[in-house]
Amino acid sequence: MSLAEERQRKTSARNGWLLSAPALILLTLAASGPLLVVLVYSFLEKGQYGNVLWDFSTDGWTGILFSRDIFDDTLKLADAHLTIFWRSVKLSFLTTIITFLLGFPTAWFIATRTPAHRAIWLFLITIPFWTNLLIRTFAIGEILRSEGLINTALIRLGIIDQPIQMLYNDGAVLVGMAYVYLPLMVLPLYSAIERFDMRLLEAGYDLFASRMQVLRHIILPIVKPGIIAGSILVFVPSLGAYVTPRILGGGKNMMIGNFIELQFGQGRNWPLGAALSMTLLVVVTVALLFYVRTLGKGGSGGGHG
Amino acid sequence: MKEDIAVTAESVVKSFGHGAAAVRALDTVSAAIRKGEFFTLLGPSGCGKTTLLRLIAGFETPTSGRILLGADDVTDLPPNRRPVNTVFQSYALFPHLTVRENVGFALKMLGRPASQISARTAEMLALVKLEELADRATAQLSGGQQQRVALARALAPQPKVLLLDEPLSALDLKLRKEMQVELKRLQQETGITFVFVTHDQEEALTMSDRIGVMSNGKLQQVASPREIYTAPVNRFVADFIGETNFLPVTLVKEGARLGSGEIVAAEGKGGVLTIRPEQVNVVRADKAGAIGARVENLIYFGTDMHVHMRLGDGAALVARMPLPPGGDGGLAPGDAVGVTFAKGAARLIEE
Ligand SMILES: Nc1ncnc2c1ncn2[C@@H]1O[C@H](COP(=O)(O)OP(=O)(O)OP(=O)(O)O)[C@@H](O)[C@H]1O
Ligand SMILES: [Mg+2]
Numbered sequence: 338m339s340l341a342e343e344r345q346r347k348t349s350a351r352n353g354w355l356l357s358a359p360a361l362i363l364l365t366l367a368a369s370g371p372l373l374v375v376l377v378y379s380f381l382e383k384g385q386y387g388n389v390l391w392d393f394s395t396d397g398w399t400g401i402l403f404s405r406d407i408f409d410d411t412l413k414l415a416d417a418h419l420t421i422f423w424r425s426v427k428l429s430f431l432t433t434i435i436t437f438l439l440g441f442p443t444a445w446f447i448a449t450r451t452p453a454h455r456a457i458w459l460f461l462i463t464i465p466f467w468t469n470l471l472i473r474t475f476a477i478g479e480i481l482r483s484e485g486l487i488n489t490a491l492i493r494l495g496i497i498d499q500p501i502q503m504l505y506n507d508g509a510v511l512v513g514m515a516y517v518y519l520p521l522m523v524l525p526l527y528s529a530i531e532r533f534d535m536r537l538l539e540a541g542y543d544l545f546a547s548r549m550q551v552l553r554h555i556i557l558p559i560v561k562p563g564i565i566a567g568s569i570l571v572f573v574p575s576l577g578a579y580v581t582p583r584i585l586g587g588g589k590n591m592m593i594g595n596f597i598e599l600q601f602g603q604g605r606n607w608p609l610g611a612a613l614s615m616t617l618l619v620v621v622t623v624a625l626l627f628y629v630r631t632l633g634k635g636g637s638g639g640g641h642g
Numbered sequence: 643m644k645e646d647i648a649v650t651a652e653s654v655v656k657s658f659g660h661g662a663a664a665v666r667a668l669d670t671v672s673a674a675i676r677k678g679e680f681f682t683l684l685g686p687s688g689c690g691k692t693t694l695l696r697l698i699a700g701f702e703t704p705t706s707g708r709i710l711l712g713a714d715d716v717t718d719l720p721p722n723r724r725p726v727n728t729v730f731q732s733y734a735l736f737p738h739l740t741v742r743e744n745v746g747f748a749l750k751m752l753g754r755p756a757s758q759i760s761a762r763t764a765e766m767l768a769l770v771k772l773e774e775l776a777d778r779a780t781a782q783l784s785g786g787q788q789q790r791v792a793l794a795r796a797l798a799p800q801p802k803v804l805l806l807d808e809p810l811s812a813l814d815l816k817l818r819k820e821m822q823v824e825l826k827r828l829q830q831e832t833g834i835t836f837v838f839v840t841h842d843q844e845e846a847l848t849m850s851d852r853i854g855v856m857s858n859g860k861l862q863q864v865a866s867p868r869e870i871y872t873a874p875v876n877r878f879v880a881d882f883i884g885e886t887n888f889l890p891v892t893l894v895k896e897g898a899r900l901g902s903g904e905i906v907a908a909e910g911k912g913g914v915l916t917i918r919p920e921q922v923n924v925v926r927a928d929k930a931g932a933i934g935a936r937v938e939n940l941i942y943f944g945t946d947m948h949v950h951m952r953l954g955d956g957a958a959l960v961a962r963m964p965l966p967p968g969g970d971g972g973l974a975p976g977d978a979v980g981v982t983f984a985k986g987a988a989r990l991i992e993e
Binding site (some may be wrong): 343368534536544547554558559 | 666701721723731734736739750752799
């Protein structure tokens with residue numbers, strides 16, 4: 338490239354940046370402004386009535402893991418908090434696993450239909466998205482509750498005579514989240530499987546691989562980007578889930594989202610709520626960075642021959 | 643001898659679809675492919691070559707009939723349990739594995755120890771001359787290199803039979819010629835039975851020990867290239883392989899009588915006489931025993947010349963001769979000439 342061309346290219350690039358500057362500034366402010374408020378609040382003293390006092394304090398951050406003894410003022414590990422974190426991570430992880438186990442065969446089924454049928458199946462998969470999350474979650478509750486669909490059916494069939502308590506426990510939350518987030522797993526898996534060259538299956542069988550070996554050594558490694566994308570798309574919102582654990586888990590089975598809400602409401606501890614929010618954000622960001630990096634590395638994996 | 647047979651197809655029928663829409667891709671095909679031979683399936687597009695190969699590999703099961711490998715009936719065995727490997731037309735290399743891992747794949751699936759896999763893989767890479775590219779991703783290879791990886795991958799587990807479905811059709815002409823030589827060398831070095839599919843007759847004639855000519859789901863003739871060329875059993879084979887003349891004849895005591903009345907000697911049986919253009923000699927019209935003809939046209943092909951003629955009854959006949967030093971050998975359209983057939987070259991075949 339000649340010097341003049343180079344200069345020309347740089348100028349036009351600079352003009353491009355200048356033109357988009359207003360939009361970029363707005364975006365930056367809109368994205369980082371509220372975050373900045375949250376960050377600042379996490380380092381302030383909590384107020385008596387839920388507001389904040391403008392004094393520097395790290396109590397919000399220590400409050401994540403420790404609680405102060407009301408008598409001797411010593412710090413102790415806050416078991417209740419740890420239980421909530423552990424439940425959040427556990428349920429999100431299990432949700433990811435369940436949606437994968439259900440979503441993979443579903444995505445495979447759709448991707449192996451004729452193109453015209455694929456569109457119909459994909460549409461069916463996304464239908465729940467058109468319905469309000471609250472309504473969907475209540476619908477699950479309606480199915481699970483003591484006088485609900487399942488219990489009524491089982492009693493009528495004479496299989497049980499007392500309704501089984503299925504609502505307001507971790508299992509109910511899991512069912513609800515798996516249902517709500519399943520499409521987020523199916524769609525990226527579908528797009529990875531759709532690009533998968535089915536002729537590789539025959540090559541695998543020809544080279545003495547059993548069905549399980551073909552799955553493990555050919556299909557899974559090649560659709561890995563789709564698996565990672567789906568897992569993160571399910572795991573991240575699961576971790577911050579609020580509506581589902583609230584409605585299906587009852588008051589006791591809190592997840593991080595409910596816990597944060599509690600701090601800004603009845604708990605009246607805004608700094609702790611802010612610190613918890615920041616922590617969640619960091620965890621999610623790390624997960625996304627991991628995702629982007631693996632995609633960058635394995636990007637050529639999905640290509641065709 | 644039964645022990646010498648690597649692959650047997652016994653009255654194999656393969657139909658796709660049901661009822662009125664059913665396609666009979668293979669129609670009662672029987673063949674015996676010998677151990678260590680380079681066997682080629684040749685035929686026009688859609689004649690069932692790939693279907694027969696897929697039946698041998700185990701990707702399809704026959705509608706009726708049996709497939710045997712050696713003495714074993716493998717008709718109902720899945721592909722991963724047949725000692726047969728395939729070089730796919732699309733190569734079907736694993737995009738997430740390196741060249742080395744692709745080549746070692748089958749041995750890994752068979753659970754061989756790592757030391758054996760790496761030794762065998764290295765041996766295969768040397769055989770196809772790809773040692774330097776062993777750790778590349780397959781997407782970074784040229785078509786010819788991918789072809790070699792596909793070959794090495796299929797040869798690594800030492801199959802009893804190697805199936806190749808038009809493996810050269812994606813390559814350009816020069817590379818194709820190189821790979822033809824290469825394939826032949828590999829086949830001779832490894833001693834493995836090759837079943838090779840092509841619709842390129844020249845490829846089939848130069849590479850094969852024996853050729854099976856197919857059309858419409860039927861195996862028309864199985865013979866050596868020379869025999870296929872010089873003694874085709876029917877009009878389809880004669881027409882498909884090389885160029886040839888067809889003349890309707892009636893059989894008489896002395897031989898075959900042409901439409902124009904002359905009687906020529908011919909071997910075989912049937913109502914059509916075939917003669918290759920290069921076996922037709924153009925002579926003076928008054929030469930004894932010559933068939934009368936009239937030159938219609940002269941066409942030059944570099945070193946060769948084609949003489950298009952008509953016999954007394956209007957039947958078309960083409961002769962091919964090396965270009966005479968003078969240019970046209972004294973021939974011109976409209977000339978009356980005589981025609982003789984090289985001894986033993988004229989053959990009778992079924993319509
Ligand atoms: N899975 C299938 N379903 C329906 N018909 C098929 C199927 N596979 C092959 N056929 C039909 O069987 C016939 C033989 O096909 P085949 O692929 O064996 O031909 P081929 O000789 O390999 O042709 P080509 O040289 O074009 O590869 C064709 O008419 C084809 O349409
Ligand atoms: Mg074919």
